[in-house]
Amino acid sequence: MRIRSTVAVATGVLALAALAVPAAQADQGAPSLDKPTATERFSGAEAPSARQSARAATALPTISKVTVNSGKDIVLGTTNAKTFTVSVTASHASGIYDAYVDLWHGTNVETDIDGLLMMNEEAATCTASSATTSTCKMTITVDPQVDLYANSLAGSWNVTAGVISNDGEIYWNDFHAKHRVQRYSKLTVNASPEPVVKGKTITVTGNLTRANWETHKYHGYTNQSVKLQFRKKGTDTYSTVKTVTSGSYGALKTTVTASVDGYWRWNFAGTSTTPAVKATGDYVDVQ
Structure with missing residues (x-):
């Protein structure tokens, strides 16, 4: 029996055509992107009950939960690849046979895609919690030196989610959810002089x-x-003293008056493209 390529029409546009990288993107160094469609992904998955009978079509599978990287942002530096887990929980009267997840960057899956992260496995590992519901897990590996060739890729990515039931029914949505991919951040701090006389000036510098x-x-x-935050010696809580805007090369600099022993640090709240980061506190002895 040929597996039906019925596709759920959910919120957003569902693509069932092979992708081609626009010439303008290719000129900018985009890698060759070959994003699978529902038909391509599940074409070889002849589900067990589909082989047993050619019964009439039933309702499409439903996805109740998709989890990417345990719900955390995907943060990449400059060299190290990162492998993270994705999972899909889905239900169907016949049970769930396989699932698929990828992340892609762009606005139109047919004409505007410039980033793609696909699962490592040929098939997901699905564990049934009942006769109708399963949670399927897979992994995705992203290499910043291969997959993230442009800083413009930082930010929100689309999540494609698809499942096939045991009787061959397919749900597929290229806009099932959103997930953030961010540029790893670093923050340094230096408070001087050390030690310092009470009432004198402390200069706090750093780089974001x-x-x-x-x-x-x-x-x-x-x-x-x-x-800029301070934690008094013998306490556990930092409090904000002032806010500074980073300058050229991410430089930070300000002055404060020395009063008591304690730790000084910088604290960056993060943006949509860059995660929050806190510097390790620099201790200053006030005499």
Whole structure:
């Protein structure tokens, strides 16, 4: 029996055509992208009950949950690849046979896609919690030196989710959800002089940098609000003293008056493309 390529019409546009990278994107160094469609992904998955009978079509599978990287943002630096887990929980009267997830960057799956992260396995590992419901797990590996060739790829990515039931019914949505892929950030701090006389001036400096996926180096993140925080010796809580805007090369600098022993640090809240980061506190002895 040929498996039906019935596709659920959910919110958003569902693509059932092979993708071609626009010439303009290819000129900018985009890798060759070959995103599978529902038909291509499940064409060889002849589900067990589909072989047993040619019974009439039933309702499409439903997806109740898709989890990417345990719900956390995917953060990449300049060199190390990262492998994360994705899972799909779905239900169908006949049970769930297989599932698929990928992440893609762009606005139109047919004409505007410039980033693609696909699952490593040929098939998901599905564990049934009942006769109708299963959770299927798979992994995706992203290499910043291969998959993230441009800084413009940082931010929100589309999540494709698809499942096939035991009797061959397919749900597929290229806009099932959104997930963030971010540029790893670093933050340093130095408070001096150490030690310092009470009432004298302490100068606190530092640098806010983030991964550049085009040069594979860390560059300064300029014009960002960063909080200077202080924790008194013997306590556990930092409090904000002032807010400074990062300058050229992500440089941070300000002055404060020495009063008591304690730790100084910078705290960056993050943006949609760059995760939050806190510097390790620098201790200053006030005499």
